Amino acid sequence: MSRILLIILVAGLFHNSLSYGQLDVIHYNLKINPDIGSGTVKGEVIIDFEVPQEQDSVMFACGNMQIDEVNGKNVSSHYTDGNSLIIKLKKKRKSPLSINISYHGKPKNGMKFNSELNQVYTIYSTNEWMVCNDTFSDRATIEMEITVPEGLDCVGSGELQEIIESSDNRIFKWQQSYGTPFYTYGLAIGDFNEATDQVGDKELKYYSPVLTSEELKKLYLETPKMISFFEEKTGIEYPQKTYTQVLMGSFYQEMSGFAVFNEKYAESVFNDSSEIHLTGHELAHQWWGNMITCKNLQHFWLNEAFAVYMASAFHEVHFGPEKYEADIAIYKSIYDGLVKRGLDRSLIFEKWKPTRDNRGIAYYKGAYVLHLLRQELGDEAFWKGVKEYSQKYYGKFVETKDFQESMEQASEKDLSEFFEKWVHN
Numbered sequence: 001m002s003r004i005l006l007i008i009l010v011a012g013l014f015h016n017s018l019s020y021g022q023l024d025v026i027h028y029n030l031k032i033n034p035d036i037g038s039g040t041v042k043g044e045v046i047i048d049f050e051v052p053q054e055q056d057s058v059m060f061a062c063g064n065m066q067i068d069e070v071n072g073k074n075v076s077s078h079y080t081d082g083n084s085l086i087i088k089l090k091k092k093r094k095s096p097l098s099i100n101i102s103y104h105g106k107p108k109n110g111m112k113f114n115s116e117l118n119q120v121y122t123i124y125s126t127n128e129w130m131v132c133n134d135t136f137s138d139r140a141t142i143e144m145e146i147t148v149p150e151g152l153d154c155v156g157s158g159e160l161q162e163i164i165e166s167s168d169n170r171i172f173k174w175q176q177s178y179g180t181p182f183y184t185y186g187l188a189i190g191d192f193n194e195a196t197d198q199v200g201d202k203e204l205k206y207y208s209p210v211l212t213s214e215e216l217k218k219l220y221l222e223t224p225k226m227i228s229f230f231e232e233k234t235g236i237e238y239p240q241k242t243y244t245q246v247l248m249g250s251f252y253q254e255m256s257g258f259a260v261f262n263e264k265y266a267e268s269v270f271n272d273s274s275e276i277h278l279t280g281h282e283l284a285h286q287w288w289g290n291m292i293t294c295k296n297l298q299h300f301w302l303n304e305a306f307a308v309y310m311a312s313a314f315h316e317v318h319f320g321p322e323k324y325e326a327d328i329a330i331y332k333s334i335y336d337g338l339v340k341r342g343l344d345r346s347l348i349f350e351k352w353k354p355t356r357d358n359r360g361i362a363y364y365k366g367a368y369v370l371h372l373l374r375q376e377l378g379d380e381a382f383w384k385g386v387k388e389y390s391q392k393y394y395g396k397f398v399e400t401k402d403f404q405e406s407m408e409q410a411s412e413k414d415l416s417e418f419f420e421k422w423v424h425n
């Protein structure tokens with residue numbers, strides 16, 4: 001038997017004998033240094049977590065990062081298997097555990113580098129650039145120490161604590177004191193112009209490498225009103241002292257405490273000042289998505305349909321009912337198009353795949369269904385239900401049945417027929 005085959009067999013046996021079913025991360029302490037020129041990162045993360053005592057190992061997602069070192073007094077050994085880092089734990093131990101992992105590599109997804117423009121930003125797949133638990137239903141706090149070249153700015157998850165300047169780089173320390181799922185952790189680095197605004201005691205920051213300060217202020221003009229609107233609809237205050245919007249690159253992504261917007265977005269808003277749907281969408285995720293999170297991707301519509309619908313609900317009060325009706329007509333026509341092509345399906349996905357058509361279902365059929373539910377219940381019961389649902393599950397995880405139950409309680413109506421027709425079928 002060749003040596004390689006023997007190693008594979010032994011690793012296979014070892015693998016099968018392990019159990020790493022449960023993992024509850026409490027806190028991440030990340031030091032990360034993205035190298036814009038080479039599109040690589042070097043990171044070190046201390047993960048504080050709990051696992052059941054009988055569990056002999058734990059698994060973290062590590063993308064295609066090379067693991068350099070794994071340290072911790074409860075670590076007995078480690079190995080990688082595909083995109084996972086498996087750590088075997090000592091039997092005698094006390095919770096919570098703490099493990100220190102050093103890694104480096106070239107993220108495949110999740111982090112976009114632009115060496116010509118000296119920019120980096122993250123989109124969604126945090127597990128591609130940071131060793132973490134890539135499970136929706138695990139919420140943790142995080143602090144990030146991000147090293148960037150001299151002269152560049154940096155936004156990270158949470159609140160900025162301090163900037164340490166040295167001769168050739170700057171270290172930005174960010175801290176998030178409330179727990180969110182892994183995909184909300186992120187960063188954006190570039191040479192930014194800045195504008196600020198205020199709503200109550202919250203500070204709003206707008207950054208972009210391409211827009212001037214005046215243009216940024218114009219682009220995000222309605223953000224203060226949107227924050228007040230979502231706070232009113234949920235009865236829950238936005239969880240940070242600051243909210244930051246960064247216009248750079250070519251994607252849209254909400255993260256905890258900030259969002260990035262495709263550079264093309266500015267043009268559409270400047271052409272028509274009512275085209276601010278995506279400002280509302282990304283901001284709505286600070287409640288629905290980041291804090292009221294679908295338990296897994298089967299119930300992804302609870303994150304996305306809410307973001308789409310709540311942006312339109314803001315349009316209704318801000319621009320008038322015609323704008324709301326026009327939005328709903330767009331969602332309905334996207335849905336009708338899917339029906340015509342034989343692609344109508346349940347809002348609950350057995351297995352989610354991020355295709356355009358699946359997004360059409362989760363985002364737009366979902367938003368249209370929320371509109372229909374509001375028509376079914378009337379404004380009072382609908383908004384009462386949304387508020388109760390949001391408060392009950394804030395900082396928690398949701399499945400479709402949780403939403404149905406909240407709406408039924410608020411309206412004192414049996415909605416099984418409605419959910420059967422519009423959600424399950």
Ligand SMILES: [Zn+2]
Pocket residue numbers: 281285303304307
């Ligand atoms: Zn979204």
